[in-house]
Amino acid sequence: MFFNSIAFAIFLPIVFYLYWFVFNKTKSTQNALLIIASYYFYSCWDWRFLFLLVFSTFLDYYTGIQIEKGKSERDRKFWFWLSILVNLGFLGIFKYYNFFAVSFSELLNSVGLQASPILLNVILPVGISFYTFHGLSYVIDIYYKRIKAEYNFVDYSLFVSYFPLLVAGPIERATHLLPQVKVKREFNFENAKEGIYQIIWGLVKKVVIADTCATYANAIFDHYTSMNSFSLILGAVYFAFQIYGDFSGYSDIALGTSKLFGLDLLKNFNYPYFSRDIAEFWRRWHISLSSWFRDYLYIPLGGSKGGLWMKIRNTFIIFVVSGFWHGANWTYIAWGFINAVYFLPLLLRNSNRNNMDAIELSWNFNSVKTIVSILFTFMITCVAWIFFRAKTITDAVLYVKGIFTNKDFGFQYLDNERYNYELLLLIGLFVLVEWNSRTKIEPLSGKKSMLKLALAIMAIMAFGTFSDYKEFIYFQF
Known part of the structure; x- marks a missing residue:
């Protein structure tokens, strides 16, 4: 779904109405609606990659808590690097694997060694660079004790998957967006x-x-x-x-x-x-x-x-x-x-x-x-x-x-x-x-x-x- 499409021109007023007139009782209902809307928004490109987004969200949510609860520096480092490596691993596979495979093959061919790269026929998940960086900054900030881990999974999920920024940013920080997500919003006309x-x-x-x-x-x-x-x-x-x-x-x-x-x-x-x-x-x-x-x-x-x-x-x-x-x-x-x-x-x-x-x-x-x-x-x-x-x-x-x-x-x-x-x-x-x-x-x-x-x-x-x-x-x- 594109911002400049008829689909979005229909989608936005519906979500706006439900948000302020139906699900406006509590912060939790507001956040739940925005998550549902965000997942629907993302699935309009390819619903299969929705599972990748949910997995990435759960990974950073869980590892963030484990880092904060870690009894030793060794435990904290384990969970920290697990999140970093898995996140960058997914980004590397989907976005950079073919590039490195072709480049390495060309390098071998240039010195006389024949090589045919094995390429992956996969589509780049839209927005993966953006929501990956959302999660990385969150985990890094917890590891260096700049913020506390978020224990409310709904609130954290909205921070990662909020539909206006999901596919092309801006790249948000937990220190900026999470405090807003954790309180009930009141309508402001101006x-x-x-x-x-x-x-x-x-x-x-x-x-x-x-x-x-x-x-x-x-x-x-x-x-x-x-x-x-x-x-x-x-x-x-x-x-x-x-x-x-x-x-x-x-x-x-x-x-x-x-x-x-x-x-x-x-x-x-x-x-x-x-x-x-x-x-x-x-x-x-x-x-x-x-x-x-x-x-x-x-x-x-x-x-x-x-x-x-x-x-x-x-x-x-x-x-x-x-x-x-x-x-x-x-x-x-x-x-x-x-x-x-x-x-x-x-x-x-x-x-x-x-x-x-x-x-x-x-x-x-x-x-x-x-x-x-x-x-x-x-x-x-x-x-x-x-x-x-x-x-x-x-x-x-x-x-x-x-x-x-x-x-x-x-x-x-x-x-x-x-x-x-x-x-x-x-x-x-x-x-x-x-x-x-x-x-x-x-x-x-x-x-x-x-x-x-x-x-x-x-x-x-x-x-x-x-x-x-x-x-x-x-x-x-």
């Missing part, structure tokens, strides 16, 4: 209205921006060998807005939907394309994943407390692992490595935390410098996105090479495809709206909210049809 605004803006990002850009980005990337330099640049820009509109749009819908049920989720995007350097970009892009790797990988490795070489090592590890988290392809690893290279000069100059303040522009030289920094950061981000989008590293390298060697900046693709100029105007308008709303959760609330809401709905109806919806990019991760 909170619900804010949620509806956020859902509508998320649909604008997905249906109007992402899906429209996808059509043109796909055409350019699929035929990049015949494209001139300007068209290749255009394709990279289109994909940059496609993936931003797609993923941040999903997050907006997830956060807005959750507000309808009185639960606040972690903010996942904060206008990342207005970043002044790559460090700020990663503080604004997929915030829940970036902070997860910071807290559970970067800091345990020593963080920035060690010498320079340890800082460099840890930085490259966290970016490469982050890339690999996205998928079993060398292109994602290359994308992570490129971002680490971008980050390195900031690390060496100890300036990776310079741009922590809000962005303000006025008529002075500093504002010009800020605009140049934003444009430069966006440009290098687009280059990295080429590797993320390309099917192979060879394709990505040839794509980038084509930009610099073709040297033809004519309006080849703009002139050949309909509505290209209109799309550029649409992107420009979108950027302007986001810029003017960069201190808000979403642009629709505030002055003239009803007019802005009506225009947003009209745009969604004009650009998309719920009978021909496109899935979200991050469902594959």
Whole structure:
């Protein structure tokens, strides 16, 4: 079931009505309904993988209790590593086994040893990377005594399987969501209205921006060998807005939907394309994943407390692992490595935390410098996105090479495809709206909210049809 489908448009009001008017007596009935709704929501993709979700939930629930009750450090470590290894084992089998099998086979073939990999013909369970990381953070926090184990299985199950975040995040923390799950929620009209605004803006990002850009980005990337330099640049820009509109749009819908049920989720995007350097970009892009790797990988490795070489090592590890988290392809690893290279000069100059303040522009030289920094950061981000989008590293390298060697900046693709100029105007308008709303959760609330809401709905109806919806990019991760 997709957020941008008729099925979800029917599903959400039904759950909302039952939640507030039928199952609203106690916290337990509210949570029970949300679990049933979440399991139904997940089973709409493939009911067979529901058993994997339930098993993963029970595993971390049980091991969390055993870790807390462990009488010795040896017992605690046993249950801790059992949870870690089983969780990562499932993730490795479903998501990475074929990648490693093929890569190892190719390595053997390159040195003259003939090998044919044994591959698994399995479908990647949707959302497995997200709900696995929910459970891992919970178990790790219990082991290091940051939180207490949750003994109510219904409450813990809802934390793991809550449908707005189940398949594409944000990656929640037990310290943030579990306390909300453990108390009865009361309806708040203003909170619900804010949620509806956020859902509508998320649909604008997905249906109007992402899906429209996808059509043109796909055409350019699929035929990049015949494209001139300007068209290749255009394709990279289109994909940059496609993936931003797609993923941040999903997050907006997830956060807005959750507000309808009185639960606040972690903010996942904060206008990342207005970043002044790559460090700020990663503080604004997929915030829940970036902070997860910071807290559970970067800091345990020593963080920035060690010498320079340890800082460099840890930085490259966290970016490469982050890339690999996205998928079993060398292109994602290359994308992570490129971002680490971008980050390195900031690390060496100890300036990776310079741009922590809000962005303000006025008529002075500093504002010009800020605009140049934003444009430069966006440009290098687009280059990295080429590797993320390309099917192979060879394709990505040839794509980038084509930009610099073709040297033809004519309006080849703009002139050949309909509505290209209109799309550029649409992107420009979108950027302007986001810029003017960069201190808000979403642009629709505030002055003239009803007019802005009506225009947003009209745009969604004009650009998309719920009978021909496109899935979200991050469902594959």
